[in-house]
Amino acid sequence: MKLFITLALLVSSTLTASLPAPSNTVDPETIVNSPIYQAYKGAFSANIGGSSENSIVTRNDLIDGKCNDVIVIFARGSTEPGNIGITLGPVFFDAIEKVEPGRIIAQGVNDYPASISEALAGGSKTGAKYMVSMVSLAASQCPESKVVLSGYSQGAQVTHLAAGYIPEDLYSKVAAIVLFGDPDDGDAFPGSLNDNVATFCKDGDRICEGFPIPSVVHFTYQNDVGKAAAYIAERV
Numbered sequence: 001m002k003l004f005i006t007l008a009l010l011v012s013s014t015l016t017a018s019l020p021a022p023s024n025t026v027d028p029e030t031i032v033n034s035p036i037y038q039a040y041k042g043a044f045s046a047n048i049g050g051s052s053e054n055s056i057v058t059r060n061d062l063i064d065g066k067c068n069d070v071i072v073i074f075a076r077g078s079t080e081p082g083n084i085g086i087t088l089g090p091v092f093f094d095a096i097e098k099v100e101p102g103r104i105i106a107q108g109v110n111d112y113p114a115s116i117s118e119a120l121a122g123g124s125k126t127g128a129k130y131m132v133s134m135v136s137l138a139a140s141q142c143p144e145s146k147v148v149l150s151g152y153s154q155g156a157q158v159t160h161l162a163a164g165y166i167p168e169d170l171y172s173k174v175a176a177i178v179l180f181g182d183p184d185d186g187d188a189f190p191g192s193l194n195d196n197v198a199t200f201c202k203d204g205d206r207i208c209e210g211f212p213i214p215s216v217v218h219f220t221y222q223n224d225v226g227k228a229a230a231y232i233a234e235r236v
Contacts (some may be wrong), residue, residue: 113126
């Protein structure tokens with residue numbers, strides 16, 4: 001593990017050193033599509049005690065007709081597979097299930113390409129509208145359930161955008177909003193939605209600072225899922 005982290009840090013420092021000074025005009029597509037970046041991202045996700053290639057990367061419990069006390073609607077990060085990804089989604093759901101056993105169902109955000117270009121533009125509007133449609137479905141299909149909205153990286157952007165589309169009469173349905181590696185860190189949510197928001201942004205995560213430059217720390221939010229789950233448990 002120590003050897004892996006050392007290698008990952010070396011990759012990150014090499015990658016950062018090859019870039020121009022950080023600015024909002026940096027094109028991250030070159031970074032994210034580079035073989036060295038993809039290699040260390042995949043290795044990091046598989047080796048810090050979280051999900052792997054065998055993880056369930058798609059969850060559609062709500063649209064499959066299920067209900068439960070808590071419905072977690074989650075938007076994955078850019079370029080991730082399925083509708084909950086591999087970096088955070090699966091371990092996040094596991095953590096919530098540990099503190100609220102038998103009480104949750106999970107729904108990923110579909111109609112959301114999670115592309116780099118959309119992240120640069122502020123997040124996927126189609127993904128945001130799909131998230132809102134899932135809140136509406138939860139309200140009609142599961143009227144007694146509480147909803148948690150969550151997203152990682154571009155998924156956090158999607159969650160911010162979705163909040164702007166949610167009708168005010170559904171605000172009370174949303175018990176908590178939990179964000180990881182949020183590019184819009186510090187931006188308020190509308191109305192009472194802002195009363196129950198937890199954001200996990202680590203020191204050194206340039207994406208949280210508004211720069212589209214991924215670093216090693218951006219892939220370590222699996223270490224925060226326990227705290228996030230505890231936050232949710234207090235509100236559901």
